[in-house]
Amino acid sequence: MEENPESQPAGRRRAIPLAASGLFISISVGGLGLVVQLYLKSLGASTFLIGLVSTFNSIGLLFGAWLWGTVSDHVKRRRLLAFLSLGLAALIAVLILLPPVGFVLGTALARFLFFAGFGTISIAVISATSREERRGKNLSYISSARALGFAVGNVAAGVVLELLGFRNAFAVCAALPLVAFALLAFLPSENPVRAREKVAAWKAIFSAGVVDLFVATMLRQMSTFGTFALLYVYMDSIGISPGVMGAISASNTATQVLALLFFGWLADRVGRRPIFMLGFSLSILTPLTFVFAANVAGMVAGYVTLGFAFSSMYVGATAHIGDRVPHERHGQMMGLYDSSRGLGGLFGPVLAGLTVPLIGFKGMFAVMAGIAALGLLVMVLGQIARRRTVSAA
Secondary structure, eight states, X not given: OOOOGGGSOOHHHHHHHHHHHHHHHHHHHHHHHHHHHHHHHHTTOOHHHHHHHHHHHHHHHHHHHHHHHHHTTTSOHHHHHHHHHHHHHHHHHGGGGOOOHHHHHHHHHHHHHHHHHHHHHHHHHHHHHSOGGXXXXXXXXXXXXXXXXXXXXXXXXXXXXXXHHHHHHHHHHHHHHHHHHHHGGGSOOOOOOOOOOOOOHHHHHHHHTOHHHHHHHHHHHHHHHHHHHTHHHHHXXXXXXXXXXXXXXXXXXXXXXXXXXXXXXXXXXXXXXHHHHHHHHHHHHHHHHHHHOOSHHHHHHXXXXXXXXXXXXXXXXXXXXXXXXXXXXXXXXXXXXXXXXXXXXXXHHHHHHHHHHHHHHHHHHHHHHHHHHHHHHHHHHHHHHHHHHHHHO
């Protein structure tokens, strides 16, 4: 079930506690990535098995966003968020026992199933309870907090690990979702409403008229995940040290923190389409930057471009979906949108791995730019088709 947005407090009152909760969830998950990789390495796991963690993360995003987003349209969302935060804490806490490799890989999939659900439902809550003229700005609070959380988690994880060791680092990561759970107490309660009938996923996408957006997003994610799947290896090949790589990578999330807020504000003033179309366009420039600038400055430029591209694309797209779908479908549609991103994340790295041996890194980057351009083309053709339909009517 879902609350009636007309009888609830403003979306901003929900955005603040949800952003705070999401911040702690993202710090935990963001920091855990580094700790898990180094823990698996300490167990003697192969690079293939360590790489599977990223694959399982994408699978978790693919199915978790759709599953929990759909469920959230039929139950109290605050209760579901509480369940997901406690479940995430429990899934991380089992790592305190320092389990074997296979168990760690299994929990990686389960963790992202829960993490994806928390993010999707948070977006759905804000989208459904925000007025159209403030939806973009309110949604940007959630996305910006998540980006900040990942940045803080990535920076802090190494320090915590060096000071406390694996067992205590896992304990810290497990405690953070409990803080998120406590902050949910500040989320305004929901009003009881009627139950909604279930609607098939693709029927919901077609009825909302956002098929082109979902397909373009999947292609964009293929390009992005493929570009960055082997980028650390590429940077090593051109003589960039690991320490500098970390600073370069942080420029992406650092850019997102403010860019998400800016584009959320702008989307409420100039409209959703110009904002997410800018994101799709900038997504082409990211891999092209790596083709033409094989140095530290070029790497930073690519990561910063990615930060602007994701921010404008994600805020504009989620606000657009929120404008187009009924309030009772926000959970399902936001979940399906995040699932389309996860689907692109599955195929992009595989394509990159197959392409590099054949045409080299720069050739692979060019291919990824082409895939991003194809996503932009899908959006342009979709817009042309809608205009023709309106004219014919």
